[in-house]
Amino acid sequence: MKKADEMCSLQGNNPGVDVIQVKLEDLHAFKNHPFKVKKDQELFELRQSIESEGILVPLLVRKSRDGVGYEIVSGHRRKEAALWGGLDCVPVIVKDLSDDQAVIAMVDSNLHREKILPSEKAYAYKMRLEAMKHQGREITLDQIGPKSEENGLRIYPLKVEQGAFGEMVIAPTEKKISTRSNEMLARMVGESVTQIKRYIRLTYLIPKLLEMVDREELSMGSAVDISFLKEDEQYELFAVMDLEQWVPTVSQANRIKRMSMQEKLDMDQIYKVFEETQNSRREMIKIPVERIQKFFPNSYTPEKQIQTIEKLLSEWSKKRSRSKDMSL
Structure with a gap:
């Protein structure tokens, strides 16, 4: 398959980096990879790009722990698009990475995407935070940061001083600031610590409820409260929601959570909350403001x-x- 070989051949294009060709059948998905790869419009456009230009950015991989083939760290979508486009092999860069380094590289390479589902963020943040805590330091592919202080990261703040000839010199201060892993992650991804914790709570939802969050049928606020329910309680709640076509409001989800914490939650109590919703709907007629304001x-x-x-x-x-x- 000469055309495919030409498309994935990048040997010599990246000085100082060894790019090798690997068959698609020898590439395996990263364990517990949180980002979904779907045959959607974006993947179709990526396939078209690969068909016309080839794979411009090699996949990042590491040798599989079982010794068979390679584990993809970054490039799951490129592999799927290449497979869809009929390629037999793809260019890869092989790095010797620990589990924590691989997790951080995998998460970071996907978080820049424009569209990320809540479930993807939830598991990605959880995996990255756990990897940071294991290492107790900031990890990148090119540089290992300082050791941790109290399971956090050390930051050396900078100060501006005037040099001997009047020039401005930037120098590190002697003071050290200890920043916990979740605070560092919040700065890196542009989210608050509280919001990151809320996303991670979603990982405690049963799959059906998490899918509702991804489809924007269940609000983040309601989902976070529901995540505190026991697994069997979540299944009972979902059964009522599915049967009655009902979605708890934030206040209702909070009540259900409190009943669960007090060991008072069962199917009857869930139905009681649902019936209160039905009664309030019968008593109230809502007219959109824009329909009468004129x-x-x-x-x-x-x-x-x-x-x-x-x-x-x-x-x-x-x-x-x-x-x-x-x-x-």
Whole structure:
């Protein structure tokens, strides 16, 4: 397959880096890889790019621990697109990485993607945080950071000083600041520590509920509270949700969580929360603001609008009653 060989041949294009050709059948997915590879529009476009330009960025791999083939650290989507495009081999860079180094490299290479599902973030953050804690230091492929202090990372702040000739010199201070692993991860990914903890809580959800979060059918707030339920309680809750086509609100999910913590949660209690929702729906009619706002002056407050609607309905009801009386 000469065309395929030409596409994946990058020998000599990267000085100082050994790029070898590996058959697709010898490449294995990273263990517990949290990022889903789907045959969607993005993968189709990647396949087209590979067919016309070849694989421009080699996959990053390490030798499999069982000695058979290679484990992909970065490049699962490139492998799938190449397979889809009919290639037999792909260019790879082989690195000798520990489990923690491989996890960090795998996660970091995927977090830059534009679209990442909540479930992908949840497991990626969890895996990376655990790897950072194991090492107790910041790890990159090119540099090993300082040892940890109290299971965190040491940061040496910089200060600006004036040199002998009036120039400004940047020098490290002697003071050391200890930053815990979760704080460092938060800075690296642009999330708050609290938000990272919320994402990691999603890993405690049963698969069906986690899928609902990915489909945006279950809110993050409700999902986090539900994640504190025991596994069997989550299955019971999902059974009610699926049967009744019901999704708990944040306040309802919090109540269910508290009942679980008090050992008072069972199917009857779940149905009680559901029935309260049904009763409140029967008692309330919601009208979107944009549908009625155009009929009122800008000076009318929401309360004034409600009063006006009640008055008009009252007059309409009286008029309807008089019409019935006249017809008798």
